[in-house]
Amino acid sequence: GSVSITKTVTRDSGELDDQDKNTAFTINVSFSFNGKTYPNGVPFYYTVNGGRKTYQLGSSQSISLKHGETALFDGLPVGTTVTVSESNPGAEYSPSVSPESVKITEKGQAFNVVVTNKRQAPGEAPVSVTKVLENADVAAKAGVNIENANFEFTITENTAGAEPYSETVTAKSATVDFTPIKFDHAGTRTFTIAEATGRVPNVEYDKSVINVSI
Numbered sequence: 001g002s003v004s005i006t007k008t009v010t011r012d013s014g015e016l017d018d019q020d021k022n023t024a025f026t027i028n029v030s031f032s033f034n035g036k037t038y039p040n041g042v043p044f045y046y047t048v049n050g051g052r053k054t055y056q057l058g059s060s061q062s063i064s065l066k067h068g069e070t071a072l073f074d075g076l077p078v079g080t081t082v083t084v085s086e087s088n089p090g091a092e093y094s095p096s097v098s099p100e101s102v103k104i105t106e107k108g109q110a111f112n113v114v115v116t117n118k119r120q121a122p123g124e125a126p127v128s129v130t131k132v133l134e135n136a137d138v139a140a141k142a143g144v145n146i147e148n149a150n151f152e153f154t155i156t157e158n159t160a161g162a163e164p165y166s167e168t169v170t171a172k173s174a175t176v177d178f179t180p181i182k183f184d185h186a187g188t189r190t191f192t193i194a195e196a197t198g199r200v201p202n203v204e205y206d207k208s209v210i211n212v213s214i
Helices: 018-022 136-141
Strands: 004-012 026-032 043-050 055-057 060-063 071-074 080-087 093-098 100-104 110-119 123-125 129-130 152-157 166-170 175-177 182-183 190-195 209-213
Touching: 004 018, 004 026, 026 110, 055 060, 055 136, 060 071, 080 093, 080 110
Parallel strands: 004 110
Antiparallel strands: 004 071, 026 060, 026 080, 043 055, 043 071, 080 100, 093 110, 123 182, 129 175, 152 166, 152 190, 190 209
């Protein structure tokens, strides 16, 4: 029998770019026979896109394929199970394998396994806080309001492994808007928001720290 493995890259929107087309993705391929792993060193041979060159693979190793490429393993004995997975396609890509495992149960059977990487579309998330000035009537008599008191807020990212990022914004109204947080791949990012201690007399500044997960 035979098993072909096809690599496909898709996007949420737009055309594939050079990165999508030219990245060689690592695909793990393992072979077993009637439930038992083939001994190390047993060779399996494959071609790519019908080419004449033949590549050799052990019983549990990996191959590299780009978008649109297909590896063909031919001449597999009846009773052989082929299991396919993908290693670290990159944070921008969401991987899937269908089917993940196939078993040859009769001569001449042919299976196709499709390994798809879907590239997430960039996005952004708005972030804002609301400033409340308690006892506003008393503050107003002292000439203090949100617009003229220069209340400052800083957002700081603390996502593990992320590049340092922070932004400080001065409140111009009760709603304080930060620059939207940009995402180029799926995942959760964490931030803290804190108010700076100002110098306006008789104003007690909020010392709490707000934790934000996006």
